[in-house]
Amino acid sequence: MTDNAHIHETPLSWMTPAINLASYASSGEPPPPPSWADIASAVHKRPVSSAPLDDATLAKLKASISDTVWVDGETKLCAHRRFQLALYGKLFGKSPPFETVKSILMGLWKPYGVFHLSDMPNAYLLIRCETETTKQQLLFGGPWTVNGLTLQLVPWQPYFEPAHTKLTRAIVWLQLHNLPVELWDGESLETITEPIGKLLKVDEFTLSLSRARYARVCLELDLARPLKRGFWLEDGIFKVFVVILYEHLPTFCYLCGMVGHGSTGCSSRLGSSPED
Helix, strand or coil, X not given: CCHHHHHHHCCCHHHCCCCCCHHHHHHCXXXXXXXXXXXXXXXXXXXXXXXXXXXXXXXHHHHHCCCCCCCCHHHHHHHHHHHCCEEEEEECCCCCCHHHHHHHHHHHHHHHCCEEEEECHHHCEEEEECCHHHHHHHHHCCCEEECCEEEEEEECCCCCCHHHCCCCEEEEEEEEECCCHHHXXXXXXXXXXXXXXXXXXXXXXXXXXXXXXXXXXEEEEXXXXXXXXXXXXXXXXXXXEEEEEECCCCCECCCCCCECCCHHHCCCCCCCCCCC
């Protein structure tokens, strides 16, 4: 049996509308093919988070098809312009129903301007903002929470595949305690925080030194890497230890430094040293 035959035999139960076969069995006539209305109705009834094909079937389908549709430059540019003010969002943890999430976020973000919220596969959210100001306020004005779950936002990116994409990066505000104030300018902070993550924004109070208890910066973090809890800073003469505090992180393990589970559920050997 070829791969194509195997793929065609794989049932797409959520796309098969219910047909009364009894009446056709008695008459000996074959049942009619489902109409597009029947198929559309079945699609709307399928589970919201389900993918159209399981991973194994999808892999075989990809391997069996070589047909390609080319996207020209003008079409791509038009699409990029349309979504340049958009964001993707996802909650850390089991997401509540979309209507609940939408209602909460519409209330939280009402003061920041006009935006449109849509649900995507794999519990991702599509947020389309009307202005660059609204986009920046949503992206950096957090952290935002929904029913206690932290919402992570990232700028729109082309060819994003929500059904097959895991949350691997997070935008997080963090505090740098005991960092010398003479290093609180943007260029110095970008250099100092490079081993931690990508610097996206520096708090205005930090830049102006209006509040000097700690430096506050917003970084894009790689969730596949352990989070640093601190670091030594030296210049050949002086040496100080800087403590890192993360604001509104999702579940975080202080044993191994990874996001996604707590210390009690960590598989690392108790007593082993986390990455500094």
